[in-house]
Amino acid sequence: MKIFNSLTKSAFLFSVILTFTLSLAAQTVDEGKALFSANCTSCHSMKDRIVGPALKDAHKRHDEAWMIKWIKNSQALIKSGDPVAVKLLADYNGSVMTAFENLSDVQIKSVIAYIKAESENPTADKASTETKTAGVAPDSNLVTRINWLLIIISILLIWVISLVFSILSLISDIQGKPVINWNFLNSKFSLVFFVVGMIAVIWEFYVHGPLTVFNEGPASAHGINYDNMFMITLILTGIVFVITQALLFWYGYKYKSDGKRKALYYPDNHKIEFWWTIIPAVVLTILVIKGLITWTEMTTHSSLEARRVEVFGYQFNWATRYAGADNKLGNHDFRQVGKINLLGVDTNDSKAYDDIIVSNELHFEVNTPVILAFRAKDVIHSAYMPHFRVQMNVVPGLPTYFAFTPTVTTREMRIKMKKPGFDYILLCNKICGAAHYNMKMKVVVETKSEYESYLKSQTPLVASKITNSPKAVALK
Amino acid sequence: MSDHTLHAEHAEHEDHGHHKESFISKYIFSMDHKMISRQFLITGIIMGTIGMLMSLIFRLQLAYPDMRFPFLEGIIGHWGKDGKLDPNFYLALITIHGTIMVFFVLTAGLSGTFSNLLIPLQCGARDMASPFLNMLSYWFFFMSSCVLLFSLFVKDGPASAGWTVYPPLSALPSAIPGSGMGMTLWLVSMILFIGSALLGGINYIATVLNMRTKGMKMTRLPLTIWAFLMTAVLGLLSFPVLLGGSLLLVFDRSFGTSFYLSEIVAEFAGGIERTGGSPILFQHLFWFLGHPEVYIILLPALGITSEVIATNSRKPIFGYRAMIASILAIAVLSFIVWGHHMFITGMNPFLGSVFMLGTLIIAVPSAVKTFNYLATLWRGNLKLTPAMMFAIGLVSFFISGGLTGIYLGNAALDINLHDTYFVVAHFHLVMGSAAIFGMMSGIYHWYPKLFGRMLNETAGQIHFWLTFISAYCVFFPMHFMGLAGVPRRYYANTAYDQFNVFVDMNQFITIAALIGGAAQLIFLINFFYSMFKGKRTVQNPWNSNTLEWTAPVEHYHGNWLGEIPHVYRWPYDYSKPGAERDFIPQNVPDEGQTDPMEEPHVAPVERREKAIPVEA
Known part of the structure; x- marks a missing residue:
């Protein structure tokens, strides 16, 4: 009886722990998915090699500690002479992977958890094979055959054409005047x-x-x-x-x-x-x-009541920074760009404390002027929003800006275009490296209340009220 | 060949010391402008073929981004693993395609070939002012081509930052693999190329200004020579700026300076923090050459077209003086418009307004040139040879591509069009296709002068129509992609719903490009076959007025066997009333004209029609 009791007890405990860990795992997978789509999709897909390798089963190929090191700073790993890292670089023709020192170990682990979950997900796999057979990629053997056929046909064609020419020139020589x-x-x-x-x-x-x-x-x-x-x-x-x-x-x-x-x-x-x-x-x-x-x-623009938003470009993604309650963007200092502070926000500037940083999404309030400030971390990018007739180069060391007023919300535009899935985009339009073509960001134009509730749902750099001592900055 | 007897003959007429020409001095280290011209042409054609094949590879990727092409692995090795083009190598291909086409084909291949061939022959000179510099110019070009082609084989691939090589992308190897060794070689190649362009340019200017034959006043020069002269002046003034710009980039890349680098964190820049420079400075230096470069490419093509259209219309070129004036105007204006490539770099908007003004003004001399071509065709007696068809094709492209320049030169409109396919369509029509057509027109027209044989006409006509139609099919639809906001230099558009609708168009463009490429095969066969087996030419196959056709078909070092012909009239006396034939070469003495030195031609038609009855 006693044993039975303790057994049920432990079983209950076990099930509690199980559900808890399971839900925790689900949570990490979700977080991993968000991080993955924000940071990785420019260069990686699950099933195909694009700029970088396909990530399906990546967790089986490398151990977790190695992956964390690699993701944080692949260059350092390569320099240390790690044979796997060196080989990976050579296999991908010297494409250097962006260093993600701003991601914590926990975050990287959740990305790996997502990769694991996605690799084992049979439906995704099935879907991908289905698109493969139904889609555009035909049998490579057939393509080779068609290629050879084309080459043979073109050689024959050239031969026939030259034959025709020589006959025609022979005739014209005999007749003494051109045939055609x-x-x-x-x-x-x-x-x-x-x-x-x-x-x-x-x-x-x-x-x-x-x-x-x-x-x-x-x-x-x-x-x-x-x-x-x-x-x-x-x-x-x-x-x-x-x-x-x-x-x-x-x-x-x-x-x-x-x-x-x-x-x-x-x-x-x-x-x-x-x-x-x-x-x-x-x-x-x-x-x-x-x-x-x-x-x-x-x-030209009047700068008084305009909202201030910063767009920050780096290989191969965008980040945005909203000015917060004071409508003033904090200063920036490129020397502070690094591990956690991706945008190089000046931690000594109290104007920065209420700034809100969001990765890979840009929100505007409809019919409100906005001054978009642009900065880049590494090379020249160009922020291009064709629907707004807005474009400005994003140059490292040379802050630029573009002032304008969005007038049509995403919802209205969807109705107007009769495309329910439509989203405005911000594209990179200055060649910036291998994944240039995937460097994009979703742009949302929404009403005042939606915009405000969106900003409220984001956490400012310093969540609590600004303390007196600037040293107590949560960035550190 | 009866080389010896020719030289003996030659020596009789000239005090030239006669030397025995070996194979090396005749075909390789030749100092004869006609041979150098052929060297430039053939090198240019080879480079052009390579550049075109590259474009076909990346066109395949753009049309079929999901397909695999196993043969790619055979051509480009590990860059095409499993038949899939590597995104880095895609960027390398567009970079080298652009570099080859702009510099190696349309600058050296076009201006190098025809300036060398025609300046001495049409001015009436025995050779260039300095044959030795001329030879050096070719060999610098040759070395430059070799270095560029060699860079295709380095481990991390050739330069990949676009043909405009904007730093920091081109300055930091950590930004893109091609900015390692490949970029260094690109810069070496470019510096050699600038050397070649400068040596050639000095020579062209010196020859045109100092070595014209007796009676060849500047106002009697064929428009080709005017175009080549201004091209050389443009090159001489602008190429050194690119040389300076490139050297600073070399310093930034190899010696740790920061002319073009600002606020680059240490980890990204190889361990040293790089700050204090400006990436935009490079763009200013680059486009200070880059924009005149467009006219360095286009002016020779327009010059060739003027000559070919006049000859084959059997009519004087309309508005000879206006044509010269517009060449001069374009040349001067081309130096103050470079900023229109930089409207959205964050440049002061006022500066944008100034550059916009200058840019749109260029449209006026360009329009005058177009109208003058049309007026020359009007009531002509058109001989539609392949050269003439290519010249007409040039005018058509010049109109289509030139008009879209009015959009892009407008700073306001440029905001949404900058760096999209609209730009790709614009410059491929106005400077790519138009200049290539000018070059083709020149090749078909002066092939008899270059090689003493005729090209096959039927092959030439088929080549023209296939190329003309396919070029329009490739570049015209691109305007619409640009207006939809599709950016250039994208490896694939599959990630964008809005751009996926252009899949069909991309496939259509690629098929048209493949047909266009096949058409060039016809040209290549015709070109090399006719060199050895073509029909032998007569001295003046097109009944043309200019001096090169008074020189014998065989090539002599010194061009004319006897005395250099004197010039008595302008080069456009075609279908002159009262003349026996429909052309009067420049060396035919002029008797009837009142003051031939002052009036390059007789009075306009109304006045003449009134005057004739009085004389009769």
């Missing part, structure tokens, strides 16, 4: 090319025009001016394009040599030349003036 009258053919082709080409241009505008960002209109206040400027330029250049190309190919058709006519000796006409210098000059003056007005409007 290219003068005649080219004049006809020239006309056909123009007509077909213009139809193709119209078709392009009709089919691909709606895919451009001009279709749904701008999502910012200055974007309206931008789009007007663009349309004026499009119309003026469009007219010139059609007229000049038409004349070019029409003349090519009309004035071909027929062996009877003589060309008109017409070397000069000052009157015509005067006019066709003046007219483009006047049209361009209009464009210049309109352009200067648009440009000046875009680049």
Whole structure:
């Protein structure tokens, strides 16, 4: 009885511990997933080699302690002569993995837990194989065969063409005149090319025009001016394009040599030349003036009530910093960039204490001016938000900014575009390394209340009220 | 060959000491401008073929990002493991493709070939001012090409920071593997290349200014020579700036200076904190060359087009003086517009306004040139040879690509278009395709002068149409990708829902590019086959006016066997009323004209029509 009692007791205890650890494990996996998508997906996927290796079963290939060392600072590990690390670098053609010294051991462990869970997840695996068979990647053998076939066909084609040429030139030698009258053919082709080409241009505008960002209109206040400027330029250049190309190919058709006519000796006409210098000059003056007005409007701003947000670029991700309650961004100092302080926020500046740092997501409040400040850690990036008509280079050592007002919330834009899954994006648009093409961030425009509750849900740098002593900074 | 007798003949007419030419002095270390021109051309064609093949590889990646191409592993080894292009090597390919095309093909291959061939022949000179410098210019170019190609084989791959090599990406090997040894070799190659361009440029200018034959006033020079002259001036003034910029980059990379580095943490910069410089400084230095470079590429092509269009329209070029004026205007303006590449670097907006003004003004001389070409075609007697078709193609590309320049030169519009596919479309049309077409036009037109044989016409025409159509199919749709915000230099767009809609377009572009590439095969076969087996040419196959066609078909060191022809008229006396034939070469004495020195041509048509009845 006693034994039974103690058994039930211990069983109960065991089950409690089990559920607790299980829930803890689930929690770590979730945290790992969040960290993974924020930090790793630029260069890694679970099943495919992209910039870095596929991470499926990575936990089986390396032990945890090694992985923590590698993720924190792979360069140091390589320098220490670790054979596995050296080989990994060589296998991936010298691509250096970004050092994640800002992640704690616990965080890295949760990422590893996520990788483990994902590797063992049969549904993910199944899904990936399904897409493989149904998707675009065909049997590599078939591709090789098609390649060889193509090469053989092209060699045959070249051979046949050269045969035809030699026969034609033989005939023309015998007849004493060229077999093909290219003068005649080219004049006809020239006309056909123009007509077909213009139809193709119209078709392009009709089919691909709606895919451009001009279709749904701008999502910012200055974007309206931008789009007007663009349309004026499009119309003026469009007219010139059609007229000049038409004349070019029409003349090519009309004035071909027929062996009877003589060309008109017409070397000069000052009157015509005067006019066709003046007219483009006047049209361009209009464009210049309109352009200067648009440009000046875009680049001047009143800074008083604008919100301040900083966008920080580093290989290969973005981070954002909101100014907090005082609407002042704390100073920064690149020498403090390091283990925990990824953005190099100046820990001695009390303005920084209420700043909020978020990785990989950018939120705006609709219809509120914002001054976006940009900084980079390593190389030049460029923050490009096509829907807002915003772009600015993000340069290490040279803080830049762009002031604008978002006017359409994400929700409104989804309805407007009839795409429920749509999200604004911020892209890196300056070549910055191997994973440049994956360096992106989701941008959300929301209402005032949503924006405020979003910020409230984030933790400021110093969670408690600012203490008197600046030494007591939670960053350390 | 009857080399000896030719030289004996040659020596009779000239006091030139005759020396025995060995294989090496004739074909390799030649100081004859015609041979150097052929060397430039063939090296340029080889480099161009390599550059084009690179573009086909990365086009395959862009069209089929999920497909595997096992043959890649055979070509590029570990960079194409399992038939998948490595993202680092993708960036290396676009970098080297850009470098090769801009510098090695369209600068050296185009200007090097035709300046060398035509400046002495069209000015009426026995050779360049300094044949030795000319030879050095080629060999510097050759070494530079070799170094660049060698860099493809280093362990960490060639330079990968884009052809504009902006630091810090290009300065720090920890940023991208290609910024190690590959980047060093890129810089060495570029410094050698600048040496070549400067040696060539000095020579071209000296020859045009000092060695024109009797009667060849500046206002009687063919427009080709005007274009080459201004090209050389542009190169001479701007290439040294790139040399300086490159040297500072070498210092930053190899000697620990920080001209271009600011606020770079120690771990990222190899253990030493790097601060105090400015990454934007490099962009200023680079584009101070980079923008004139666009015109270094384009002006020779426009010069060639002027000559080819006039000859094959059998009409004088319309507005000869306006054409010269617009060349000069473009050359001067090209120096004050470089900032339009940097509107969004955080430059002072006022500076942006200034650069925008300058940039849009360039459109005026460009428009004048286009209208003048159209007016030259108007009521002409067009001989639609391959050279002429390529020249017409150039005008078409120049219009299409030039007009999009009005968008990009506008600082406001540039904000959303900068570094997107719109830019790729723009410069591939206006400076890529247009300049390549100018070069092709030149090759088809002067092939008889270069090699004494004719190219096969049918092959040339097929080459033209395939290239022309495929170039438009490749670059025109890219505008729309740019307007949708697709950035350039992206290895794949698969991560973006908005860009996935362009999968079809990307495949279409790649197929068009492959067809365009195959068309170049026709050209290559035609080019090398005709060199040995082509039909022999007559002295003046196109009935052209310029002096090069008065020189014998065989190449002599000294160009003309007898005295250098004198020049009596401008080069565009085509279909002149009263003349027997529809062309009057420049060396034909002019009797009827009142003051040939002052008037390059007779009065405009209305006045002449009035004048003729009075004379009759």
